Amino acid sequence: MLAPPGASFALFLRSFMSGVILQAINGISLAALLFLLASGFTLTFGLMRVVNMAYGAYYLLGGYIGYSVARRTGSFELAILCGGLTIVVLGFFVDRFLIRPIGHNHLAQVLLTVGVAFVIGEVCLAIWGGDNLRVAIPPWLRGGMELPGGLFYPKYRLALIVLGTSTAILLWLLYHKTHIGAVVRAGVDDREMVNATGINVDRLFALVSALASFLAGLAGVVGGAFLTLNPGAEWDILVLALVVVIVGGLGSLEGAILGSIIVGLLDAYGRWLLPEFSYFVLFGPMAVLLLFRATGIFGKEQ
Amino acid sequence: MTARVLLLVAALAIAAALPSLVGEFWVTLLTQIMIFGLLALSADLLLGHAGLFSLCHAAFFAVAAYTTAILQVRHGVSTALAAPAGILAGTILSFVFAFAVRTRGVYFILITLAFGYIIWGVAYRWASFTGGDNGVTNVPFPAIGGLRVAGPTQYYYVVLVAVVLIALAYRVLITSPFGLTLRGIKSSESRMRSLGYDVGSHLYVAFVLSGLIASIAGVLYVYYNRFINPVAASFPVSVEAVLMAIVGGTGTILGPFLGSGIILVLRNWVSGFFHYYTAVLGIVFIVTVLFAPQGIMGLVARWRAGNRGEGA
Numbered sequence: 001m002l003a004p005p006g007a008s009f010a011l012f013l014r015s016f017m018s019g020v021i022l023q024a025i026n027g028i029s030l031a032a033l034l035f036l037l038a039s040g041f042t043l044t045f046g047l048m049r050v051v052n053m054a055y056g057a058y059y060l061l062g063g064y065i066g067y068s069v070a071r072r073t074g075s076f077e078l079a080i081l082c083g084g085l086t087i088v089v090l091g092f093f094v095d096r097f098l099i100r101p102i103g104h105n106h107l108a109q110v111l112l113t114v115g116v117a118f119v120i121g122e123v124c125l126a127i128w129g130g131d132n133l134r135v136a137i138p139p140w141l142r143g144g145m146e147l148p149g150g151l152f153y154p155k156y157r158l159a160l161i162v163l164g165t166s167t168a169i170l171l172w173l174l175y176h177k178t179h180i181g182a183v184v185r186a187g188v189d190d191r192e193m194v195n196a197t198g199i200n201v202d203r204l205f206a207l208v209s210a211l212a213s214f215l216a217g218l219a220g221v222v223g224g225a226f227l228t229l230n231p232g233a234e235w236d237i238l239v240l241a242l243v244v245v246i247v248g249g250l251g252s253l254e255g256a257i258l259g260s261i262i263v264g265l266l267d268a269y270g271r272w273l274l275p276e277f278s279y280f281v282l283f284g285p286m287a288v289l290l291l292f293r294a295t296g297i298f299g300k301e302q
Numbered sequence: 303m304t305a306r307v308l309l310l311v312a313a314l315a316i317a318a319a320l321p322s323l324v325g326e327f328w329v330t331l332l333t334q335i336m337i338f339g340l341l342a343l344s345a346d347l348l349l350g351h352a353g354l355f356s357l358c359h360a361a362f363f364a365v366a367a368y369t370t371a372i373l374q375v376r377h378g379v380s381t382a383l384a385a386p387a388g389i390l391a392g393t394i395l396s397f398v399f400a401f402a403v404r405t406r407g408v409y410f411i412l413i414t415l416a417f418g419y420i421i422w423g424v425a426y427r428w429a430s431f432t433g434g435d436n437g438v439t440n441v442p443f444p445a446i447g448g449l450r451v452a453g454p455t456q457y458y459y460v461v462l463v464a465v466v467l468i469a470l471a472y473r474v475l476i477t478s479p480f481g482l483t484l485r486g487i488k489s490s491e492s493r494m495r496s497l498g499y500d501v502g503s504h505l506y507v508a509f510v511l512s513g514l515i516a517s518i519a520g521v522l523y524v525y526y527n528r529f530i531n532p533v534a535a536s537f538p539v540s541v542e543a544v545l546m547a548i549v550g551g552t553g554t555i556l557g558p559f560l561g562s563g564i565i566l567v568l569r570n571w572v573s574g575f576f577h578y579y580t581a582v583l584g585i586v587f588i589v590t591v592l593f594a595p596q597g598i599m600g601l602v603a604r605w606r607a608g609n610r611g612e613g614a
Contacts, residue, residue: 051408098588106408107355108591111548114541115587122581235537239419242412250408276430279423283416287401290413294405 031264032164040212046251056238062217091213249299366392396513437531551599
């Protein structure tokens with residue numbers, strides 16, 4: 001027999017509403033991951049005017065290293081540390097010996113770092129193969145937990161939200177409330193002037209670059225535990241991170257925070273409601289925004 | 303000038319005679335080189351003349367190729383209609399994406415990259431229409447009326463004629479006042495603005511024309527490759543097209559084709575014994591940027607300038 005129309009509608013509404021909430025949390029957890037990658041990209045751009053397209057490959061390599069470390073030692077924390085530090089070392093050499101010699105030419109930077117990304121991607125393919133790999137989640141983060149309202153949600157993703165949020169707060173405090181942050185902000189506005197005041201800008205660049213590289217490697221390890229690591233994943237994640245910085249405004253930390261949330265939510269709802277056109281859902285609003293504000297929400301005119 | 307015309311005629315005579323001199327492998331490879339050279343040329347209209355670095359040319363290429371393939375294979379439309387429809391579809395897309403010229407520099411690069419990803423995403427995920435990962439297969443050789451292309455050698459001539467005609471039109475375009483204005487914008491946008499030029503419209507038109515050429519390359523490609531899948535729309539295709547233009551030399555007509563030849567011959571050679579071709583391509587990117595940013599044509603120009611210097 002048919003259920004009364006009111007009852008079936010109420011049922012539909014309830015499952016729809018829980019879907020809405022579930023996708024919101026999915027979106028925010030993706031936003032947390034994207035922020036880890038996008039914040040590094042946007043800060044290095046803001047300070048050094050470097051467009052580094054290898055950040056996706058940094059993410060993937062960091063993730064693979066974390067995968068192997070977690071398999072050998074069983075320690076997720078060690079995996080994060082090794083993944084992050086490897087990328088710090090790699091990033092230092094790429095910055096010092098490849099990017100610095102070519103100066104401030106964005107075209108050359110893009111081509112060069114795409115080349116670096118291709119090489120890293122193939123090295124990963126040679127070592128880890130083409131299968132989908134997943135970093136092992138530590139036991140205390142496995143399984144789900146009940147949220148208020150009766151929804152069950154994976155603990156790991158909630159932990160990711162906590163990690164992303166605390167990183168954002170720490171970076172914001174570092175950027176706005178410390179001496180180093182003040183120097184970095186000054187460097188973003190006027191590099192020559194900072195140099196002229198006797199501050200070693202090279203060391204500052206190296207520091208910010210190391211932080212950004214560490215975050216990219218870390219993002220790979222924590223992202224590799226809920227998305228998969230596979231050839232091509234470096235470009236998927238890079239494009240999402242780029243949309244974050246375009247929407248938020250290149251060089252702006254606040255922009256990276258807001259952009260991550262927008263992109264995370266659009267991606268989650270897009271995949272849920274319009275799976276075949278989820279890229280449209282993601283890029284359409286970006287295109288419209290740029291028609292009216294070409295430098296993103298928080299971006300400054302160059 | 304007459305020397306250059308003679309050189310051109312000689313080159314065309316060699317190109318026309320090549321299929322009877324070399325085997326089918328080379329005829330196929332040369333066809334591919336011309337098609338991707340055309341794609342590189344389209345990207346170079348923006349890069350070499352307007353100073354805009356676009357990363358979405360695979361989108362026009364792929365949309366044109368998909369349109370032609372779907373019309374011809376699934377709906378039995380003849381080449382005479384399917385090919386122009388493909389070119390039209392790619393060009394219409396370029397009318398939309400051309401709004402990217404509202405931005406400059408890094409923003410332009412990143413936005414065109416994101417645009418390119420939309421098309422790749424649609425080709426990949428809208429499987430009911432595009433065939434998803436498998437794409438569209440069994441595209442026949444083109445046939446217009448009673449004229450039917452029978453094999454790779456005949457298709458080589460089709461592509462050769464198309465490429466020569468487009469190259470001639472391209473030359474007219476870049477030597478016209480329009481082309482001069484573009485190069486003026488490239489060297490100093492603010493100066494052209496203050497001289498009263500409508501910079502935005504010029505860049506918009508250049509972007510659309512560039513999309514038109516990329517679409518023609520896409521249609522030539524689908525009849526060459528005989529199938530199409532999302533790889534044709536992917537980011538590596540776009541960035542490789544730009545690399546080809548730079549390796550050969552931007553701002554020239556011959557350069558993109560030279561670059562296409564170098565990259566594709568390298569790919570064929572390396573793939574024979576080394577599994578990780580993309581790593582080699584990555585190294586080509588790095589080496590080009592660090593050691594030969596002006597490309598082959600740049601090296602040639604420097605060499606000729608050097609010779610002239612010695613003679614004087």
